[in-house]
Amino acid sequence: MEASQKAMPDTGYRREHTVYEYEIAKNRSADLIRRADDERRAREAVRLARAARREAEARGAEHESHSRRPHRPRFARAV
Template sequence: MFEYDIHRLRSAELVRRADEARLAREVVRARRAARRDARRAAAGAESHTSPFRRHRFARAA
C-alpha cells in the first residue's frame, strides 16, 4: 500500500509540473504575440501611405 501512495504522490507532482510548464509556455507565447501586435500597431501609426500607392497627378517635367 505504501508504494501505491508514493506512486500517486509522484504522479500528482508530475501533473502539477506539467501544468506549470504549460502555463509558462502560454505566458511566453502571449507576451510574444503582444509585442508583435504592438510593433504592427506602431508601424501602422508611423506610415500614413503605402509605398505602393500611386500619386493622383503625374510629376511635372
C-alpha cells in the same frame, strides 16, 4: 499450487508495502501533473507576451507609416 511457485507467507508486510508504494506513485503522479501544468502555463505566458509584442509592433509601424506628420522638416530653417 505448482512446484515452481513458492508460497508467500502472509505476514501483512507485503500489503503495507504495496499501499506505501501506491501512495508514493500517487504523489509522484500528482507532482508530475503539477509540473506539466506549470510548464504549460509558462509556455502560454511566453506565447501571449510574444503575440502582444508583435501586435504592438504592428500597430506602431502602422501608425508611423500612415502619419501625416513628416519625419523631417520639409523646408530648411532660415538662419
